[in-house]
Amino acid sequence: MEEYLSQLNEAQLAPTIHTEGALMVIAGAGSGKTRVLTYRIAYLMHKGVDPFNILSLTFTNKAAREMKERIAQIVGKSEAKNLWMGTFHSIFAKILRFEADKLGYPSNFTIYDSQDSQRLISSIIKEMSLDKDIYKFKQVHSRISSFKNSLITVKAYFNNPDLMEADAMAKKPRIGEIYQHYVDRCFKAGAMDFDDLLLRTNELLNRFPEVLAKYQNRFKYILVDEYQDTNHSQYLIVKALADRFQNICVVGDDAQSIYAFRGANINNILNFEKDYDNVKTYRLEQNYRSTRNIVEAANSIIDHNKTKLDKIVWTANDDGPKIIVNRLPTDGDEGRYVASSIFENQMTEQRKASDFAILYRTNAQSRAMEDALRKRGIKYRIYGGLSFYQRKEIKDVLAYLRLITNPKDEEALKRVINYPARGIGATTIDKLVLAANHYKCAIFQVMEGIDRIPELKINAGTKTKLQNFVNMIKSFQVTNQTADAFTLAEEVTKKTGLVQEFKKDATPEGIARIENVEELLNGMRDFVEGQKEIDEATGSLAEFLEDVALATDLDKEVDDEDRVALMTIHLAKGLEFPYVYIVGMEEDLFPSGMSMNTRSELEEERRLFYVALTRAEKQAYLTYTLSRYRWGKLIDAEPSRFIEEIDDKYLENLTPIDSYRYKSLINTDIFGAVDKSKLRQTKPVSSTPPPSHKPTDDQLQKLRKLRPISKGSQKVDTETMNKLVPGTRVEHMRFGIGQILNIEGSGQDKKAEIKFTQGGIKKLLLRFAKLKVL
DNA sequence: TCATTGGGCTTTTTT
């Protein structure tokens, strides 16, 4: 047996060497699933499987890179580099580039990021003269995105009366038309958005049996990490590719499913056993990462969820310190507390800055943390938020580069055609767009043939300006034939006047902008150098742009500087830190006010909390405030229900509970009044205590049986609930005024279907919806 | 056509 396999425990070894057939690995937090995936691939290769035949889909590019490095250490670099390993988006973007002509796309198609998509949708809404207050571009985008992720094409949409009716009821009857225009415009621009990378892959595999066969035969072994976060579109791709050999291994943890909001379907993992023949399921339940206190506290949280797979996470680690809970007056104080606590731990425990992470629910919370850390002189790095490649100045440079590789790219064109200002104004652009729509071609093509379209009525001066622009781009295209990406980019920033434009601004921000552009150019130089080492890569501009489009903030190489990490909980998935501070543990923030209306949304927030807590190896801190700045205003806050849900024995409260402030929405009746007699009622009923050492199989069986499925502990005043009958007019905090159409379910699960004057029909769980009878 | 200003909107999370 290979030496590396001895590093695995029994539970990890079994799925690692089970190479044939379909298997599912349910892996608790910190149970070593990455190790299983890595060694499994190494093992396959040792058994003689060609790396070309292995497809491994990961959640981030960083995870892929790290796994590849690890595998390279075991099987050798030259073998490992042939593995197909990456995110769904990056792997299938490569395949789509190769097969693009079959779908009528150019192989150098652009990838639109969310901002590009939203700008395009915005302009479509404007061109259709629709009310932008009703058709909000972000909402429309997310609606279209969800269609695409469910494989609902424009045609399918118009064939589905339910969907159309739902949009009509929401006062947005023209969503379908917007969708139609959006798809057409993307296609015409030679652009795919993020969702297209999956949708078009499905199209490719469905429409072309020979292509399907080719990739089925190629990918004899398929591995999917974070399977619980795959959406329907991804699910179908995997299913199609695995169909022939059925050598598929999916790894996931239903308790860490946190992407339902972008279409992830938890049923993919819950139903895996039905999808393939003879599925073998393995469980990794021993946590190696965290102290027992943290593991058990996390278990006590997830116990509140109804929908979950049977799984008991335990650890042999020490108890460790309790989770510290602290209440602070404001968000500023919260930041100062966290900063000084980090400072203290650094001193007393001799810890590096990189041993600490501050996790929050929303990016907006980072500011208070930053300020405090900066004042204390603690180095930090913020991940996510406005990522490097989303900054305006970077996008400006990239837009020129995009336009050079794909002149049809409409969003890139509109971004730079008059930046820096060259006298091509909105009127002219509108005319061009109109003509492009009319002739069903790209704007750039209209500009090239401007002399042949006299009806445009563009005056001679403007015409010259347009021609100069076209010629400039064309000359860059010539350069692109011979020069590498870095050389070209340098020329572009100079000749377009971008550099001069940026230099006009001498403010600190302006200087930072120039530095960012320099950093981008340096990054391109590194890229060109790096690509020379890879066989298939050409170091072309197109390749660089693809990497950039699909890069996440986590992927960016950083100097090895020792810094505290600040990020959202979503971004922290898969990472671990000795010390973790989870800040903003307040109702309406975490759980988010947007996610408290249905049980499933609330359960997702709870899983998010579970993810946050299980990032901690040694010590976790939870903080909340009494009031915090939101939307520029100081507003009152109350502690998150999630704090209450953890059994007290795992917590050390630095600020004992002040009973009148400590009210949770659960205890608030539907009229908003607080029933003080019920204040402490939601303390978790002590369930079967989690085992403190490795349980025997017998014990595990028993625990699984005893495990309560639902708590159903909150009582709601039935009398007030009974007032809510169909026809009642009610007011909701967020959705405004509406009328109850229907009531369903009973007791704790009673739901009302409500038609709101604005925002359409919503189904709300009465226990959580703060409804006022009118 | 361009620059400035004021108003409105934002905050859920991301490939």
Place this chain on the structure above:
DNA sequence: AGCCCAATGA
């Protein structure tokens, strides 16, 4: 409080 966009005047 900050960002983006639209309206306004030069």
